[in-house]
Amino acid sequence: MIRFEHVTKRYADGTTAVDDLSFEVAEGELITLVGPSGCGKTTTMKMVNRLIEPTGGRILVDGEDIAAADPVELRRRIGYVIQQVGLFPHKTVLDNTATVPHLLGHPRKKARARAAELLDLVGLDPSVYGDRYPDQLSGGQRQRVGVARALAADPPVLLMDEPFGAVDPVVREHLQNEFLRLQSTLHKTVLFVTHDIEEAVRLGDRIAVYGAGRIEQLDTPATVLGAPATPYTAEFVGADRGLKRLSVTPVEAADLEEPPVVRVDDPAGRAADRLAAAGAPWAVVLGADGSPYGWVPATALTGTGEEPAPQDATVRTHARRMDAWLPLGAPLRQALSTMLQHDAGWIAVRDGDRHLGVLTPARLHSALRRATTADASGTSRGEIALDTVPGAGAPL
Ligand SMILES: Nc1ncnc2c1ncn2[C@@H]1O[C@H](COP(=O)(O)OP(=O)(O)OP(=O)(O)O)[C@@H](O)[C@H]1O
Missing domain, CATH: 3.40.50.300 (P-loop containing nucleotide triphosphate hydrolases)
Structure with missing residues (x-):
């Protein structure tokens, strides 16, 4: 032009x-x-x-x-x-x-x-x-x-x-x-x-x-x-x-982790089975209408051993609130800022009304690397496997 x-x-x-x-x-x-x-x-x-x-x-x-x-x-x-x-x-x-x-x-x-x-x-x-x-x-x-x-x-x-x-x-x-x-x-x-x-x-x-x-x-x-x-x-x-x-650098779908998703009214036992089957330490919890609600650790759903979870409990009983989320395409800066503001190690990402997955600090880092290497092919830099750091990627 x-x-x-x-x-x-x-x-x-x-x-x-x-x-x-x-x-x-x-x-x-x-x-x-x-x-x-x-x-x-x-x-x-x-x-x-x-x-x-x-x-x-x-x-x-x-x-x-x-x-x-x-x-x-x-x-x-x-x-x-x-x-x-x-x-x-x-x-x-x-x-x-x-x-x-x-x-x-x-x-x-x-x-x-x-x-x-x-x-x-x-x-x-x-x-x-x-x-x-x-x-x-x-x-x-x-x-x-x-x-x-x-x-x-x-x-x-x-x-x-x-x-x-x-x-x-x-x-x-x-x-x-x-x-x-x-x-x-x-x-x-x-x-x-x-x-x-x-x-x-x-x-x-x-x-x-x-x-x-x-x-x-x-x-x-x-x-x-x-x-x-x-x-x-x-x-x-x-x-x-x-x-x-x-x-x-925008958040893209490929950057996201996909921990299991359960609903707040699901029976706790069934949710625990889902997590066990997936081998996941925690699940994202959505409200009945699909809106972000929070997360639930597997240990809370199964009880601590001495005190097994009551049979009739729902996920709500054990869920922790964390209702911050980002739209797909939001800048990573907004993602990091929201994580810090909520003192959280992840943030839910949505496409319109749909839950897509979660962004963790490790995935944020790989998104930044992706953005550079995709644009400047030939740029190579050392891999730092952040996800080997104990606790990285889990909710704080
Ligand atoms: N009429 C002129 N005769 C001689 N030199 C000129 C003339 N106009 C501009 N220059 C010189 O040309 C160079 C580029 O000027 P220009 O105005 O394009 O810079 P710029 O990057 O837009 O700067 P700024 O951010 O300060 O506006 C400068 O060194 C300036 O002094």
């Missing part, structure tokens, strides 16, 4: 801002450009909408060499969001958002209706905010208007240059999540510049890590964090990259 072929930008004073850059952003893909100040990210981006002209190579948008395109027509196909949003101070939020549809020839009423839809889409109620002026909005709200305005012409391509850079970390995370939600339905082709590795990792389908004028590594967040290609990348992504990987 956006293709850079040996693109170079040398400024008149001899500064080489971008040096022989070749890469491609696929249709519907979001690539974050991340790197220290002055490494050429903004120059890369501004060459796509011809605010800056390259001195070498060419850039194709949708197969067409943009050097031959009319810049005004090109910019209509490319939404542009920058940090200083650049809203017209004397126009209302609704009119600011309606500017582009209006320029595109939509009648005023239709342009305003479209603008109201877009404001809604970015989480601003048009009946509350539509008539305000930009200086009556918070920084985060202004950024949202900037995004709405960039989407107004429904461009297939979006260029975003530090769009959430000017807001505090909490608002920033909120805007990032909302943008991800939006992108999951709009599937724009996006180049997103940031100098913040956390933001790059959270948003990018792939991340391009920039050194001076060049891309040092272009790969998925999991691979860049798990297998940095160069010492420069390793240093840039940070010594805590192992922890960052937890945020970008």
Whole structure:
């Protein structure tokens, strides 16, 4: 969709801002450009909408060499969001958002209706905010208007240059999540510049890590964090990259252990037989409606020897509560956090209403290894058999 072929930008004073850059952003893909100040990210981006002209190579948008395109027509196909949003101070939020549809020839009423839809889409109620002026909005709200305005012409391509850079970390995370939600339905082709590795990792389908004028590594967040290609990348992504990987690796069905599952109203004796047959030390307990309830150790079901379990008892009598669970696809970071919060050595994973299995710390570790080796074939690292550690994988 956006293709850079040996693109170079040398400024008149001899500064080489971008040096022989070749890469491609696929249709519907979001690539974050991340790197220290002055490494050429903004120059890369501004060459796509011809605010800056390259001195070498060419850039194709949708197969067409943009050097031959009319810049005004090109910019209509490319939404542009920058940090200083650049809203017209004397126009209302609704009119600011309606500017582009209006320029595109939509009648005023239709342009305003479209603008109201877009404001809604970015989480601003048009009946509350539509008539305000930009200086009556918070920084985060202004950024949202900037995004709405960039989407107004429904461009297939979006260029975003530090769009959430000017807001505090909490608002920033909120805007990032909302943008991800939006992108999951709009599937724009996006180049997103940031100098913040956390933001790059959270948003990018792939991340391009920039050194001076060049891309040092272009790969998925999991691979860049798990297998940095160069010492420069390793240093840039940070010594805590192992922890960052937890945020970008989802729980998959193959990661789960499947201890036996019993229902809370099952007779204790029958449940004990199931566990004995499976040779399992414990079982997951579900409520009558299939909701998470907790777990039960085999020893509790069979009694301690001196005090055998009463014949008429149900699993409920012996079960321990642990009703935290995660949806399939949740990041491993959320899994670990939930385990720590509940002081548990496992967490149930569900697909919709269905119990799938449990994630243990050992399986979490192998999921992290899987994510790296799947993306960077050839990366080999020593096996550490965590499941040989006594007690690993059992409930705490
Ligand atoms: N008009 C210009 N003339 C000369 N050098 C320039 C010009 N514009 C940018 N540069 C230089 O080109 C290099 C790349 O700049 P660019 O703005 O692309 O960096 P960046 O990675 O976006 O940085 P930041 O994160 O600080 O915005 C820098 O060394 C900068 O000083």
